[in-house]
Amino acid sequence: MTREYIDGATAIARGALQAGCNFFAGYPISPATPILLHMLRDLPKVGGVGIQAEDEIGAISMCIGAAMTGARALTATSGPGISLYSENIGLAIMGETPLVIVDVMRMGPATGGATTVAQGDVQFVRWGTSGGYPIIALAPSSVAECYTLTQRAFDLAERFRTPVFLLPDKELIMSMATVDVAEYVDVAVGQRPLVPAPAGNGAGPKINAATGQPDPRLRPEETYLPYDFDPIAATPPTSPFGGPHITRFTTSSHDEHGFLTKDPVKVGRLNEHLRRKIEDHRAEMEFGQFDADPAAETLLISYGTTARAMREAADRSRAAGQPVSGLTLHTLWPVPENLILQAVAGHSRVVVAELNHGHYLREIELLLYRHAARHHHAPPQISGLHRVDGELITPEQFLAVVRY
Amino acid sequence: MLQMQLLETYKNERPDPFCPGCGHTFILNHLDAALQKLQLDPKKTVLVSDIGCVGLSDQYFITNAFHGLHGRSVAYATGIKLANPDLHVIVLMGDGGTGIGGTHIINAARRNIGVTVLVFNNFNFGMTGGEHSVTTPAGYRTASTLAGNLESHLDICGSVAVNGAGYVYRGTSFDRDLPDRIAEAIQFPGFALLDIWELCTAYFVVNNDFGRKEMLGMVDTLGLPTGLIQRREVRELAQALHEQGQRLRGQPTLPVRGVDAQFPNALDRKFHLVIAGSAGAKVRSAAKAAGYAGVLAGLWATQSDDYPTTVKSGHSISEIIFSPEEIRYTGIAKPDALVLLSEDGLKKVGGHLRAMTPEDVLITTPEFEHVATAARKVILRPRDASVRITRTNRSLIVTAAALRLLNLFPVAALEESVRQTMARFAAENLPVIAASAALLES
Numbered sequence: 001m002t003r004e005y006i007d008g009a010t011a012i013a014r015g016a017l018q019a020g021c022n023f024f025a026g027y028p029i030s031p032a033t034p035i036l037l038h039m040l041r042d043l044p045k046v047g048g049v050g051i052q053a054e055d056e057i058g059a060i061s062m063c064i065g066a067a068m069t070g071a072r073a074l075t076a077t078s079g080p081g082i083s084l085y086s087e088n089i090g091l092a093i094m095g096e097t098p099l100v101i102v103d104v105m106r107m108g109p110a111t112g113g114a115t116t117v118a119q120g121d122v123q124f125v126r127w128g129t130s131g132g133y134p135i136i137a138l139a140p141s142s143v144a145e146c147y148t149l150t151q152r153a154f155d156l157a158e159r160f161r162t163p164v165f166l167l168p169d170k171e172l173i174m175s176m177a178t179v180d181v182a183e184y185v186d187v188a189v190g191q192r193p194l195v196p197a198p199a200g201n202g203a204g205p206k207i208n209a210a211t212g213q214p215d216p217r218l219r220p221e222e223t224y225l226p227y228d229f230d231p232i233a234a235t236p237p238t239s240p241f242g243g244p245h246i247t248r249f250t251t252s253s254h255d256e257h258g259f260l261t262k263d264p265v266k267v268g269r270l271n272e273h274l275r276r277k278i279e280d281h282r283a284e285m286e287f288g289q290f291d292a293d294p295a296a297e298t299l300l301i302s303y304g305t306t307a308r309a310m311r312e313a314a315d316r317s318r319a320a321g322q323p324v325s326g327l328t329l330h331t332l333w334p335v336p337e338n339l340i341l342q343a344v345a346g347h348s349r350v351v352v353a354e355l356n357h358g359h360y361l362r363e364i365e366l367l368l369y370r371h372a373a374r375h376h377h378a379p380p381q382i383s384g385l386h387r388v389d390g391e392l393i394t395p396e397q398f399l400a401v402v403r404y
Numbered sequence: 405m406l407q408m409q410l411l412e413t414y415k416n417e418r419p420d421p422f423c424p425g426c427g428h429t430f431i432l433n434h435l436d437a438a439l440q441k442l443q444l445d446p447k448k449t450v451l452v453s454d455i456g457c458v459g460l461s462d463q464y465f466i467t468n469a470f471h472g473l474h475g476r477s478v479a480y481a482t483g484i485k486l487a488n489p490d491l492h493v494i495v496l497m498g499d500g501g502t503g504i505g506g507t508h509i510i511n512a513a514r515r516n517i518g519v520t521v522l523v524f525n526n527f528n529f530g531m532t533g534g535e536h537s538v539t540t541p542a543g544y545r546t547a548s549t550l551a552g553n554l555e556s557h558l559d560i561c562g563s564v565a566v567n568g569a570g571y572v573y574r575g576t577s578f579d580r581d582l583p584d585r586i587a588e589a590i591q592f593p594g595f596a597l598l599d600i601w602e603l604c605t606a607y608f609v610v611n612n613d614f615g616r617k618e619m620l621g622m623v624d625t626l627g628l629p630t631g632l633i634q635r636r637e638v639r640e641l642a643q644a645l646h647e648q649g650q651r652l653r654g655q656p657t658l659p660v661r662g663v664d665a666q667f668p669n670a671l672d673r674k675f676h677l678v679i680a681g682s683a684g685a686k687v688r689s690a691a692k693a694a695g696y697a698g699v700l701a702g703l704w705a706t707q708s709d710d711y712p713t714t715v716k717s718g719h720s721i722s723e724i725i726f727s728p729e730e731i732r733y734t735g736i737a738k739p740d741a742l743v744l745l746s747e748d749g750l751k752k753v754g755g756h757l758r759a760m761t762p763e764d765v766l767i768t769t770p771e772f773e774h775v776a777t778a779a780r781k782v783i784l785r786p787r788d789a790s791v792r793i794t795r796t797n798r799s800l801i802v803t804a805a806a807l808r809l810l811n812l813f814p815v816a817a818l819e820e821s822v823r824q825t826m827a828r829f830a831a832e833n834l835p836v837i838a839a840s841a842a843l844l845e846s
């Protein structure tokens with residue numbers, strides 16, 4: 001078995017390059033800086049561009065500009081940087097921009113602990129911009145998953161023209177780990193829907209046959225409706241700046257032309273579109289790993305680094321004769337409801353473990369209580385296992401919960 | 405017939421929305437004239453509009469358009485230009501956007517990214533009700549400076565010129581030659597900025613009894629230069645980055661560095677090794693060599709480091725786990741072996757020392773002979789080594805001696821690890837590993 005001794009930052013950069021990433025802009029911040037360094041060093045080798053911006057706002061702005069010019073763009077930061085990204089995350093949602101944002105979670109609030117592990121940005125990335133529109137967030141729990149889920153993030157970003165978060169934590173990014181290279185699974189990365197090029201290659205300048213001079217005049221087929229979504233949950237086709245069409249991008253409430261509008265019918269339909277574009281396609285983004293034990297009463301749910309201790313505890317618990325199931329979530333947003341409900345079925349008790357005050361516990365409670373009410377049965381007993389002191393939740397903590 | 409191919413306007417059929425007499429209408433007409441003069445391909449031209457009344461502007465042109473957040477237009481334009489240096493990227497922003505996005509403008513000037521910035525400068529915020537902006541001169545009245553502005557104005561041109569902008573111009577919306585200047589700026593390869601003074605007939609004109617004559621007079625009162633302020637040869641960033649990238653094209657990117665087991669190991673359980681020393685003393689390098697050696701010996705290994713934000717002072721702790729099975733949880737509750745190298749390290753491992761039992765081993769140097777712990781102690785004397793011991797190879801020699809003592813895998817695995825992970829320094833580090841054997845004999 002061939003193995004590799006590697007950290008998560010390298011795996012994310014490698015996954016991004018494998019996914020066809022050709023633009024990176026970022027600003028140094030622990031613990032995300034190693035990703036920036038890899039991308040600035042390696043992007044030129046594949047004809048891409050990497051730049052260290054003047055600040056985080058500049059970084060995500062450059063990424064959005066590049067993405068609408070056709071690039072597959074990546075940026076990487078940590079909690080304090082996400083604060084500065086906030087307004088532009090909304091812009092990327094509104095303008096329907098494919099973009100992958102890595103948030104290497106560290107201890108907060110504020111500057112917190114720059115190299116201390118935490119998982120405190122789970123709700124922050126979900127609600128981190130005005131309006132409260134859905135986003136997609138994936139959480140790797142191993143170095144191999146850092147590689148695979150980075151590609152998955154690009155696939156979802158492109159296909160749904162939306163920002164996608166990758167939410168690793170400091171421990172995963174900066175620690176060395178041993179990976180069985182067979183676990184590096186590649187993902188077929190799709191492409192954003194594109195408006196078909198006009199006949200006769202509209203991409204190049206038109207040359208008048210009589211004079212040999214370029215002709216800048218636009219033909220009708222070189223324009224299109226940049227925000228024409230039909231049905232409402234469909235991702236509208238686009239065309240890059242500099243491509244074969246005229247493209248309009250806007251962050252303001254707009255009509256199908258990309259012109260500003262306050263028409264309640266059009267604004268309502270647009271905002272409904274932004275929600276349903278993600279929520280109607282939940283089934284395409286439910287990723288996780290369910291380690292089922294048919295004899296178990298307790299289901300442990302976790303994600304990221306914490307899921308590693310969970311899985312070790314599950315193995316130890318079973319070896320000691322105490323059955324337990326474990327669900328590792330790879331998708332955090334939108335909440336993978338079917339995956340969770342299927343895993344929960346048959347268990348009388350659910351424990352959600354995370355390095356925060358219970359960010360995902362509330363999502364599990366909401367889902368399971370609603371589901372129980374709708375189907376007129378009693379919900380399982382739900383509790384949380386939390387830690388916010390900068391240390392990892394230990395397998396012993398999980399075992400104590402399972403035994404309880 | 406050449407005449408047939410000319411694009412006679414770059415504006416679409418939508419009527420301009422601005423107040424009667426507003427400078428924006430004049431400047432946009434000048435921009436249209438400049439585009440007509442250059443006959444740019446609209447598909448290769450992107451208008452990036454900022455926020456405020458000027459943020460409406462892009463909707464009246466047939467070119468590509470990007471309408472984004474307040475003050476960030478220059479940063480979007482930078483991303484567009486970097487991704488496709490063949491595009492003509494023109495930013496339309498006001499004095500408000502200049503204030504909130506000042507850092508992007510100055511840094512774009514410093515970088516000489518090849519975008520053209522038109523500042524529609526009417527000395528106040530027209531869209532939100534006539535508040536003062538960074539360019540409102542002292543003494544003038546606005547909605548937010550009713551008793552007269554006490555702040556001094558920002559010299560936009562001076563700010564970008566002093567920071568390296570290639571093309572800098574100041575004029576007014578009444579300048580007859582403005583289309584030529586705009587065309588010149590668009591054709592300029594580096595960063596170009598035009599600070600164009602104009603009238604806000606809704607607010608600034610009303611609040612200050614201000615008109616064309618007064619605006620031209622203000623140029624003199626403030627003593628700011630007008631016309632072409634700076635034009636110098638520059639290296640445009642987007643092109644320069646692509647050219648620099650050309651030289652690196654095709655080099656391998658982050659290839660998988662596969663490791664196959666080459667050495668046996670003697671481990672049937674998880675083993676926790678902690679190395680505690682000082683930052684700047686190559687603790688993490690020694691730990692990485694040890695971890696990689698374990699992988700060479702067919703084990704799974706992890707390494708988690710802790711160090712302060714300063715990289716060459718304070719502690720440096722590396723926690724390594726070796727295991728015959730895949731390692732999931734990477735924390736260490738109690739080390740099986742602790743290599744203690746310095747006072748900085750000692751301050752951080754009190755919990756470990758207290759938790760350790762006589763089954764465990766503390767490997768350290770004579771200074772720490774008496775630290776309180778139940779662990780078995782092995783005292784090494786790196787000073788007596790047959791090679792010269794420095795601050796930076798001390799971590800490696802003690803770690804190497806510890807690995808010999810622990811006998812998890814052959815020391816040859818560590819030597820091979822050093823050849824692979826520290827290739828440039830292998831010649832100096834291999835003798836250190838060899839010399840570590842003698843430390844255990846005394």
